[in-house]
Amino acid sequence: MAPFTRRQFGQAAAAAWIGTAVSGRRVLGANDRVRLGFIGLGNRGDQVLDAFLVHPDAQVVAVCDLYQPYVDFAAHKAGGSPRQFKDYRRLLELSDVDAVVVATPDHWHALQMIEACAAGKDVYVEKPLSLVVSEGRAMVGAARRFSRVVQVGLQRRSSAFVGEAADLVRGGAIGKVTVVRSFHIQNEWPKGIDAPADEPPPADLDWEAWLGPAPKRPYNKNRAFYRFRWFYDYSGGQLTNFGVHYMDVVHRALGQDAPLAVTAMGGNFAIEDNREIPDTLEALWIYPGGTLVTFSQYNANAAPAALKGAEIEFRGTKGTLYLRGNGYEIVPEVVTPNAFPARTPLDRRLERGWRAGERPLIEAKTGTGQADTADHARNFLDCVRTRAACHCDVETGHRSTSATLLANVAHALKAHLTWDRTAERFTNDEEANQRLRCSYRPPYKLPEYS
Secondary structure (H helix, E strand, C coil), X not given: CCCCCHHHHHHHHHHHHHHHCCCCCCCCCHHHCEEEEEECCCHHHHHHHHHHHCCCCEEEEEXXXXXXXXXXXXXXXXXXXXXXECCHHHHHCXXXXXXXXXXXXXXXXXHHHHHHHHCCCEEEECCCCCCCHHHHHHHHHHHHHCCCCEEECCHHHHCHHHHHHHHHHHCCCCCCEEEEEEEEECCCCCCCCCCCCCCCCCCCCCHHHHHCCCCCCCCCHHHCCCHHHHCCCCCCCHHHHCHHHHHHHHHHHHCCCCCCEEEEEEECCCCCCCCCCCCEEEEEEEECCCEEEEEEEECCCCCCCCHXXXXXXXXXXXXXXEEECCEEEEEECEECCCCCCCCCCCCCHHHHCCCCCCEECCCCEEEECCCCHHHHHXXXXXXXXXXXXXXXXHHHHHHHHHHHXXXXXXXXXXXXXXXXXXXXEECCCHHHHXXXXXXXXXXXXXXXXX
C-alpha cells in the first residue's frame, strides 16, 4: 500500500472541500440510512461493528482491513455484500460512503481520520484519539476545517448512569472532591504476553503497510494483532487504553478538561515477556480547584483496590462516589463539627470526645445502568443527520486523550511536569515538549490543521 504523496493529499482535500463547503452534509442513502465504511476490523473493530449493526438505519457498504480473514468475517456479519478493501484510501474514494469508522491500531488513527475528513466523510474514531498530543490537535483542526461530525469512541459519554454520576459530583453532591482514584487491575504474572522471537510476517499480512508511519521493525507477533498495545510505537499502553476512559469521566465530573501538573512512576517489575509498557504504574495529576487524580495499573496482582471493585472513586468531603461498569454508589462520610484537638496527657477526654455530634451530611444513593457502545453509535448516527456535536466530539476526545499522553511523557522522563492547557505545552521542560510530537517514517507525513 503506497502512501499518498503530499500533492495527492492536497488534491483530494481540495476536492472534498469544494464538495462539502456549502452545507457540510452528505446525501444519505436509501431509506435515510447512514452508509458506513469500516477501517480496521480486529478485536475492537468487530465490537464496534456489532454496536452499529443493532441500528436498522446503519448500512455497512464497505469494509477494510489488511488481514483478509477479518475482512471476510466482517463482511459476512454485516450482510448485503459490502465492498472489500485492503487500502483504506480506496474506501475513502467511494461516493456512497457517508461516514467511516476507524478502529485500527492507535498509530494509524490520525492519518486515517484526517484523510477521511478531507474526503468529506464523518468519522467515528476509536479511543485513544491519538498517539501524541500534536496529532490530536491536528485531528481537531481537520474536523473543523472540513465541517465533519466526529465521535471519539469513549462510550461512557453516552451512558445515562455515568452522566448522572458525573452530574452529582460536579454539582457538589459529595462535597469538595480532593481525590479521584482509578484502576486497571489484571493479574498477568508470570508469562504476560510471552516473549516470542522475531520472525518473518505471515504470508497473508502486509507488515510494511501495517507499520505505516511507525518505525521500521522486524515482525513479532506480539507487535501485531491486539498485543500492539504493549508497545510504544503503536500505543500509549494501558494508560491510554483503559486510563483514557477513566480520565474522560473524571474530566466530566470535575468540569475540567486539562490538568495543571502530572507525574508518573512505574516499570516492568514482575512479568516475564517482551512488553515495553509497565506492568506496574502510578500516574498522578493535579487539577484546577485542588483535586489529586490518580491512575493505578497493577498487572501482577488482581486484589481489588476500591470498594466492590470500582473502576473510579471520587472522594469528597461529604462522601465517596464509587463508579463501576454497571452503576455507582454514594457512601456518606460521617462528619464531626469539632476541630481536631491538641492531644495532651493532662486531659484525654479531649481526644475521646472530639467526634461528638458527628453525623452524615448527605444520604446514600445508588444508580445502575450500562456503558454500551451501541448507545454511542446511536448518538453518532443521529449527529450525522442533525450535524450537532456528538457526545464525545473531537475536542473533548482530544483533551481526555491528552491527559493520559502527558502522563506517559512524565513516566518516560521521570519528571514532574506543569502544563499550559491553552498553549498545549509543558512550562518547565523542553525535552518533554519534544515528546508531544512524533516523527513519521518517510514518506508518511501528518497533515496539520489548526
